[in-house]
Amino acid sequence: MLRLVRNIGIGAALVLAASALPSMAQGLTVGVQVPTTGSEATYGQDMANAIQIAIDEINAAGGILGKQVSEVVGDDACDPQQATNAATKLASSGVVGIVGGYCSGATVPTLKIYGDAKLPFIITAANSTKLIPANPGNAFMINSTGNDQVAKAMEVFTKRGLKSLAIVNEGDAYSQDLAELTRKAWTDAGNTVAAFETVNKGEQDYSAVVTKIKAANPDGVFWTAYYADGGLLIRQLREAGYQGLIAVGDGSNSPDLFKLAGEAAEGVIGFSNPTAEFLPGAKAFADAYMAKFGNAPGPYAPLSYDGMKLLAWAIDKAGTTDSAAVIEALKGADFKDGLAGPISFNKDNTLARSNFIVLEGKNGTWALAE
Known part of the structure; x- marks a missing residue:
């Protein structure tokens, strides 16, 4: 009887072990950090969707190192505290790397x-220069930084003859960084900052700042925060x-800006990362996105897709999921298959x-400026 019980116990243990093996052998999991709740949830879900398109293609081609890939999403809600919680969970979940990062303020504390x-982290949207000194060396930014946007x-x-500028931000890591970089570059060039205003996120009545701007009568106004406001x-x-x-800066490059601003957005200038509609090589991706999700890919979909493909490339190049080897492969990246163009990095891991x-x-949507 004792032998029977022992055998039953051993058999049960073997069954449990066998049931655990498929989940380990099924493949690799990638962590995706994006906002799926809050005011920027549309962007975040779009980024997660684009990463899934890339994963579908990777799996159809045989996976990474012969293993199928899946994603697990951590919702940072563009909030530093929630981002910290999401990152802590992702970091302890057995993922081979992280792709994502939209709001810079929520991305900084996760670094x-x-x-x-020791996880490779490919940052696909966040681009505040405040990310650079906070980077321990494992994170790689594939969206150009605020310095590039200011340039x-x-x-x-300058081409449009502006001499005075009003700059409005929301005090977060992204918009404040872009505002301060612009103010310095603008005044260093001998121009005037007629007003420099910080408003609250979620503000509904801008009458006070509008009054200040009208009184200052600048040649232009530069909004450096997000489209919702x-x-x-x-x-x-x-x-x-x-x-x-x-x-407006790249945080406002969403087509939804026109839903909120209406006809007032006609003629507005936007600085943007390359989006799918302006990338000839992104048509197949856009079609696949539409077929799977029923709508067009958003502004950061191509970069998010590229980020996942870059991580897969780095793991394949390293020949292992060992973090140190993957990070080393990323440092020397010469990735030429991105929808948004080739990817290689400076010494500080910026594009x-x-x-x-x-x-x-123009006519209620974005068009390339002439």
């Missing part, structure tokens, strides 16, 4: 967590009679080229 876990903005503002400010500026140039394009609001 140490992923760094301590493009300076080029456009930017659309309201643009509308209220035009309704108040402001006639100067209005420009080695500028990918910014200039858009203009």
